[in-house]
Amino acid sequence: MSVLVIGSVAFDTIETPFDKAERCLGGSASYISLASSYFTGAVRLVGVVGGDFPKKAITMFNDHNIDIEGLEIVKSGKTFHWHGKYHFDMNMRDTLSTELNVFADFNPRIPQSYKACKYVCLGNMDPDLQRGVLSQVEKPRLIVCDTMNFWIESKYDELMQTLKLVDVIIINDAEARELTKEHSLIKAGKKILTLGPKFVIVKKGEHGALLFTKDSLFSAPAYPLEDVFDPTGAGDTFAGGFIGWLAKTDDFSTENMRRAVIYGSVMASYTVEKFGLERLKDLSWIEINDRFREFKRLASFEEI
Ligand code: AMP
Numbered sequence: 001m002s003v004l005v006i007g008s009v010a011f012d013t014i015e016t017p018f019d020k021a022e023r024c025l026g027g028s029a030s031y032i033s034l035a036s037s038y039f040t041g042a043v044r045l046v047g048v049v050g051g052d053f054p055k056k057a058i059t060m061f062n063d064h065n066i067d068i069e070g071l072e073i074v075k076s077g078k079t080f081h082w083h084g085k086y087h088f089d090m091n092m093r094d095t096l097s098t099e100l101n102v103f104a105d106f107n108p109r110i111p112q113s114y115k116a117c118k119y120v121c122l123g124n125m126d127p128d129l130q131r132g133v134l135s136q137v138e139k140p141r142l143i144v145c146d147t148m149n150f151w152i153e154s155k156y157d158e159l160m161q162t163l164k165l166v167d168v169i170i171i172n173d174a175e176a177r178e179l180t181k182e183h184s185l186i187k188a189g190k191k192i193l194t195l196g197p198k199f200v201i202v203k204k205g206e207h208g209a210l211l212f213t214k215d216s217l218f219s220a221p222a223y224p225l226e227d228v229f230d231p232t233g234a235g236d237t238f239a240g241g242f243i244g245w246l247a248k249t250d251d252f253s254t255e256n257m258r259r260a261v262i263y264g265s266v267m268a269s270y271t272v273e274k275f276g277l278e279r280l281k282d283l284s285w286i287e288i289n290d291r292f293r294e295f296k297r298l299a300s301f302e303e304i
Helices: 028-037 055-063 101-105 127-134 149-154 156-163 173-180 185-193 234-249 254-271 285-299
Strands: 003-006 010-015 020-026 043-050 066-074 080-086 093-099 119-122 142-146 168-172 199-203 209-213 216-220
Touching: 003 028, 003 234, 020 028, 028 043, 028 066, 028 234, 028 254, 043 101, 055 066, 080 101, 119 127, 119 234, 127 156, 142 234, 149 156, 149 173, 168 173, 168 234, 173 185, 173 199, 185 199, 185 209, 199 234, 199 254, 209 254, 216 254, 234 254, 254 285
Parallel strands: 003 043, 003 119, 010 080, 043 066, 119 142, 142 168, 168 199
Antiparallel strands: 010 020, 080 093, 199 209, 209 216
């Protein structure tokens, strides 16, 4: 089934304690689309870029069968540019600059050919824009939404309205605590379930992720990589793998939702192995499934 992805398409300048990359292709929609493209051949992207957007990036989307009819190119403008620097503890990062450029006026318009998409992934953006997208699509089967502390702090009421309309919220641990004012992630996850979403995923960085439903809790491990090279986009990649698997299987049973969390984690574990999209863009289905099985082995144990 098809996946509609809306979010930022960006140039990222990334500094880690070990290396630096200038203006590599990034943005939430790029990571989500690329990750989902391994599961479904029908990814449709909505975003905006400037006249400086390189042909080779377009080629990369084409090579992954990502439909970019909804990628607006503002010839007179410049592409969104984000610059971040990671601490030695790479769970921590500082944003050094955010040049929104053409993204400042982003008001997603969903092309007619995208409107019947059955799976919708709303990248992290203004909750009013997220609802604007939902008003343009026809009866999706599943709506997944990402958000961040900036929107929790500046547009809390608007975010609450968006949460009432979505099926899945993917949020990190600090944001879950901030949103609910609960220190316990278990209490936080359960509280978010009362705000609208039927599924809540709390990401815990290198410590895995929790999936909450009304009557179950699943704790997924993270893949124990020896070297995390660049964590940028891990959360978006997780969302892309998660929704991609669901779009491929169209099954919302508890067991399959758990598999989706593991596929999200598999994809994220590859993204962090190299800068930007470098690792994600050249994966094979065999590699993806090998790592899926490794996740199973990692978390498996026997009763006495
Ligand atoms: P993540 O590491 O999952 O938080 O996602 C990183 C991606 O988010 C980078 O590729 C950035 O280009 C993009 N990004 C950073 N700030 C924003 C923002 N304010 N709005 C949308 N996307 C952003």
